[in-house]
Structures are given as structure tokens and as C-alpha cells.
Amino acid sequence: MASRSGHVVRWLSKQIYNTSWGCASNVRLYYTYSHEPFHPLKRAPAWKTAEEAVSVIKSGDVVFVHGAAATPIKLVEAMTRHGKANQLEDVTVCHIHTEGPALYTQPDCEGIFRSNSFFIGSNCRQAVNDGRGDFVPIFLSEIPLLFHRKIIAIDVALVQVSPPDKHGFCSLGTSVDCARAAVQHAKHIIGQVNPCMPRTFGDGVIHKSHFDAMVDGIENLPEHEPKERSDVENEIGRLIAEELVENGATLQMGIGNIPDAVLSSLKGHKDLGIHSEMFSDGVVDLVEDGCITNTHKKYHPGKIVGSFIVGTRRVFDFVDNNPFVVMCDVSFVNNIPIIAQNPKVTAINSCIEVDLTGQVVSDSIGTMMYSGVGGQVDFIRGAAVSRDGLGKPILAMPSVTSRGESKIVPFLRQGGGVVTTRAHIHYLVTEFGIAYLFGKNLRQRAYELIKIAHPNHREALEKAAFERLHCIPSQ
Template sequence: MMSSLALRITPRFGKPAAIGLANSSATNSFYTYSNQISQPLERKPNYTTAEEAVKVVKSGDVVFAQGAAATPIHLLDALTKHGKENNLRDITVVHMHTEGPASYCAPECKDIFRSKSLFMGGNVRAAVADGRGDAVPIFLHEIPLLFRRKLIQPDVAFVSVSPPDSHGYATLGTSVDCVRAALENSKVIVAQVNKQMPRTFGDSIIHESHFDAAVNIDIPLPEHGGKGISEVENKIGKLIAENLVEDGATLQMGIGNIPDAVLNALHNHKDLGIHSEMFAGGIVDLVKKGCVTNDKKVYHRGRIVGSFLIGTKKLYDFVDNNPFIEMLEINYVNNVGIIARNPKMTAINSAIEVDLTGQVCADSIGTRMYSGFGGQVDFIRGAAEGFDGKGKPIIALPSVTNKGQSKIVPTLKTGAGVVTSRAHVHYVVTEHGIANLFGKSLRQRAHELIQIAHPDHREALEKAAFERLKAMPTPN
């Protein structure tokens, strides 16, 4: 049942300014940033409650939700309640990694909502595993194309933004990624205006006149990180920092203890740069110490480049209103040609398991989907193709799982997906050392990987390598 608010909303595509927006969106690329949502319109958003704002959603709609630290949890919880109370059906919620409970994915909502993950978070894994949700295998840099080519056409978009300034400009805060592409192609935009959302620069700005409805809130952002780093993770971090990261290198890394361990070991480095889809809180201390200057970068010299964030309040406070950081669209940040132009591009990514030929599984555990392709291949390839010939593509992982099972395996688990192919992989790092696979034969690769496997598993891996290759692994 439509509310009075929903009846009052005039979708942006119904106004002349919005028609131009829709017609021009297909031309956007990483060469020409679109500024449509930055253009003021002669209209005002309806400031209301979350319960009223979400009533614009009806059965059969496609709803886009912003992700990571900018997940509009307040709106999504209200949407779930709206769907249940009004007997809605067949609503698709499209998103990248989101935070919060994802209440719309609960088993009792299976006929109301269906999650479509462009990169999975832990809150939707059960729904995908049970067939109540979908996972889309896709490179991170290509996600905006889904909206610009009209393969996904949101009826309603939910975003979490910083408060508008004196000119009416809010920002997308900690998550730009594919959000601009989604908003440019959404009929209705509902904004969660959070006083605690950092104000960010780059492709992040959006004028409040594009909000069809807005809800004022004041709640902390979801946080990750800040936990203790294990001895194994510290060893991996030091190996990478001391052997693979050069002064003047440009870094890409995500969040988690291994990236944090690498950052902790870089305090004697000079003139580091950051060009990364996301980055961790450890960068804050490196910036304050003068280790991260971005001085050697060719593009965006003197600036940290990112696309989305999730971390601790320390990180959010650092990026708030900080022109040292540019939050840009993911089709630009993760474009291989752009990545390759960074000096000494050093890409550090993780894996679930690596087989003896170098195949990397990073998105599933056997047939069970765990995350997504993300930007791993984008950056592994970008580093490998570095224009200066000094890029370093790195896969880093502990040698064993928490249960003591080897992460260096004879073959990937049945049904496991290959995210990064054996031809893409150069360096693999565990706490036991660094394997350089580039240009190596299958026998040589097996030898290199066995040397960095846990000692308890090396004999079994050597036997498995002989059975698979019909020859002993060898360094030559």
C-alpha cells in the first residue's frame, strides 16, 4: 500500500533535468567522469522518517543499496519491516559487500526479498548457500557497467551520505565504488543523512536535490580492524615489507590483519604512495610519520586514491574532510591501465587456497561461495603490467587454516573457483617464505610452493606433486 510520501515523490527521471541524466549515462567511462548527480536541480528532498521513506518500494522493484561502512542499515531494516507488513513480493536488493544484519535475507523473507551480491559479505552467505540469494561473479572495475548498460536498472537506491554543506552538497562518504553509476540510473534516491559519515573528496559529491526522500540520523559507522595481529601474520607482513616493498612504491591492499602487519612493518620506508580500491587504518600512522607522501606517483601525485572504506573510527576521522584523499569511481581506480602507470605498483591480496600449479581460489570454499572476485585480478594484472617494469603482484596467506589444514594444496577443492589464474600469479607469500612463480615450469612452481608450505605438510605435498606431474618437483 503506497504512503502519502510515496505518492508525492516525483522520480528524478520524470523531470527534464533527470531525462538528460538518463540519456547521457551510457557514455560514461573512466575517461569522462559523470557529474550528473552533482548538478543542482530545482527541487528539494522530502525529509521524513525511514518508515515513511521506504514505502516508495513496491513489489517487483529492484533496490540498490550502498555498501561497506556506508551501508544504509537504518533504511534496510525499515525496508524489511515494510516488506513484511505490506505483504510485498519479489523485491531484488542489489549490493556489493554490506555491513549490518541484512535482515531482508532472513529465511522468513525468502518470498519478499532476494539478495543479489556483486561482492558477498558474511551477512548474505547463508542466503546464497541456501538458494535464497544470488552471487554475481564479476571484476570490480566492471560493476558500474551493469548499471550503465542497463543490465541492472534500480527502481530505488538507498545511500548513506554526509550532511549537505551550505551549497546543498552531500558526499557519498566512505563508499563511492559503483554508487555513482547506480544513482545515475535509479528512478528514485532515498538518502540516509548521517552526521557521523565522513565528508570525502573526489567523485563523492552529490547534490541534495537528487534525493527524493531523506532521513536524518546520527549513528556510528560499522567498524572493522583494530584486533591483535598474530605471530604468523607479523612474519608475513615483515617478509613482504622487507623483501618486496621498495621505497617509492605505490601500494594496494585491503583490510585485515595481513595488510595491517605489512603496514606496521613499513615505518622505515620513504615516499610510499597509495592507489587502492580500499585501504586500512595502518595508513594513518604512515602518513603522520611521513612514510606515505604519494610524491612519486604519476597520476594523482600527492594524493591517496581509494574507492571505498571500512575500518576503525581512527580511519574515518582521518578521511573526514581531508583533501589528501580522493575517493574515485571503481571503474577508474581498478582499471588495469591506470594501475599499471603507478610507480613500482605493489599489489597485496589474499587467498583461501593455492594449488601446486599456482591457481588461486579467493571467492569460495569448495562449492560454497564466500566473497567474490573483487579487485584481486584488477590489481594483480595492473602490477604485473607496470609501465616501469617494477610492479609486484603478491598473494599472501598463512600456510595453514585455523584447523591446521594446508592452504597450499595439491588441487583446489572440488567446485572451488579460480579467481586468479596460474599465469597471473607471480609472488606467493606465507610465514615460511616467498615463492616467485613467474616464468617457472609446473615442476618448479610445485617446488617453490612446497618450500613455503607448513613443514608438517611438505612431504605429503611432494608426493602429491609427483603423482600429478609424474616427476619430482625441482628448483631447476
């Protein structure tokens, strides 16, 4: 049986390689032989202009766009021009958050393109909230399943990669996340080849033979410069770093001023590890100061584990050809049982609004969709069920909005999306302190949350808590 099946595979591969379609084929039949991006195939990509490459996109297609700093902006802009010029219809563009103007989301592209976001970036937010774009509520860890299970069938994948090395291998660079799964299943793959894209180790390697077209696309990667932090954000960072992060902890954190404030307050810590779906410039400082060694981690000990990177050229240069960093498929990085095996898992995420019972809104402001589910629940849960019992699931936010309204509220705003449930929340941190809610009943939760609310709102929250719970909040 083994001999016969081997003969069938060899025969099939021979038929595929000898076909007259060559690399111009619109049907990736050689995937019946191997769809593993590491595997070199007996074919070569065609080098084309961006306009020539995207001309394969037709009405009704589903197009995947590589996300975050790896957004292939040159290809996206060419796709938009192609759609308009050829009067395409009903092209779905799916992605996590992307960078650049995302011109396909503009009103003049309605009916031509429709964005389908797995995590909403600022460039797609208006389209989603105006009804011209769509949003899929989904855990970051499960996005690859959409492709593996053919729930979303990708016709064309637009990705940005580093140039091929001497063996013909490219790198997905700063964003492996769900892009690896996308290129495994796309019928047609177009690569924007950019020498500015870092070559990273891990799951993001793809041999050039898997591309149908390559485009010369040198340009600087989109950067996120750190914003000036407020006193409130610095105080939240100090509280988390000094009170909750232990030496030897494995950290997960998102992007933004609060995670940056935490990282800047960790310079006295030792033997920290990083296993996080994303990281930014603040990690580089801690590596250089000797705080991050990854010594005690169970998976990839001695190495930083990430799935995508957002930041400045500093962090891009840091990860380039650096074996200290491993970029992995997000279904691995955000896998709860894997997260839970690391020591002292400390997950630090931000949120928008929390009610007095501990329900957490993270993806919307009332009915306005703002971001997405992301990896918050993946890591909140991974920390909560950590094997050593020392994990800390942490949520953090300023006590008030920019208009002075309390972010700890009696009732969530109508339409607000509960990302982290009452049962998931453990720690909530504001500039006024730390509330530990795990195992506490509703009366006790209200008491702890009111203690860390802004003083200007505490009396009103106490009255509202009594009206809602029919008892006085207390320990």
C-alpha cells in the same frame, strides 16, 4: 544545429521543471536533462521518516543498498519492515558487502526479498549458501557497468550521505565504489543523512536536488576493530615489507590481519603512495609517520586514492574534509591501464588455497561461497603490466588452516573458485618464505611452492606432485 539542439534542451528542461508532478514524481524524467550527481537541479527533496521514504518500494523492484561502512542501516531496516507489513514479493536487493544484520536475508523474508551480492559479506553468506540469496561473480572494476549498460536496472537506491553543505552538496563519504553509478541510474533515490558520515573529496559528491527523499539518520558508522595478529601473520607482513616493498612504491592492499601486518612493518619506508580500492586504519599510522607522501604517483600525485573505507572512527575522522584523500569511482581506481602507470605498483592480496600449479582460490571454500572476486585480479594484473616494469603482484596466506591442513594443495577442493589463474600469479608468500612463479613451468612451480609450505606437509606434497606431474619437482 547547435542552436536548435540547445533550444530543445531548454524546452525539455522547462517542461520537466514545470510539471505538476514536482518532487513527488516516481519517474526521474529530469535525468533526460542531466543525470550527473554534481549538477544542481531546480527541485528539492522531501524530508520524510524512514518508513515514509521506503514506502515507494513495491513488489518486483530492484533496490540498491550502499555498502561497507556507508550501509544505510536505518533505511534497510525500514525497508524490511515495509516488505513484511505490506506482503511485498520478489524485491531484489543488490549490493557489494554491507554492514549490519541484513534482516532482509533472513528465512522469514524468503519470497519477499532476495539478496543479489556482487561481493558476499558475512551477513549474506548463509543466505547465499542456503539458496535464498544470489551471487554475481564480477570484477570490482566492472560493477558500475551493470548499471551503465542497464543489465541491472535500479528502481530505488538507498544511500547514506553527509548533510548538505551551504551549496546543497552531500558526500557519499566512505563508499563511492559502485554507489556513484547506482545513483546516476536509479529511478528513485533515498538518502539517509548522517552527520557522522565523513565528507570526502572526489567522485562521491551528490547535490541534494537529486534525492527524492531525505531521512534524518544520525548514527555511528559500523566499525571494524583491528584483531590481534598471530606470529604467523606478523612474519608474513615482515617478509613482504622487507623483501618486496620498495621505497616509492604505490601500494594496494585489502583489509585484514595480513595487510595490517604489512603496513605495520613499513615504518622505515619512504615516499610510499596509496592507490587502492580500499584502505583502513593502518594507512593513518604511515601518514603520521611520514612514510606516505604519494610524491611519485602519476594519478592524483600527492594524494591517497581510494574507493571505499573500512575501519574504525580513527580512519573515518582522518578522511573527513581531508583534501589529502580522494575517493573515486571504482571503475577508475581499479582500471588496469591507470593502475599500471603508477610507479612500482605493489598489490598485496590474500587468498584461501593454492594448488601446486599456481591456481588460486579466493572467493570460496570448496562449494561454500565465502566472499567474491573483488579487486584482486584488477590489481594483480595492473601490477604485472606496470609501465615501469617494477610492479609486484603479491598473494599471501598462512601455510595451514586453523585445523593444521595445508593451504598449498595437490588439487583444489571440489567447487573451489579460481579467481587468480596460473597465468596471473607472480608472488605467493607464506610465513616460510616467498615463491616467485612468473615464467616458471609446472615442475618448477611445484618446487617453489613446496619450499614455502608447512614442513609437516612437504613430503606429502612432493609425492603428490610426482603423481600429478609424472616428474620430480625441481628448479
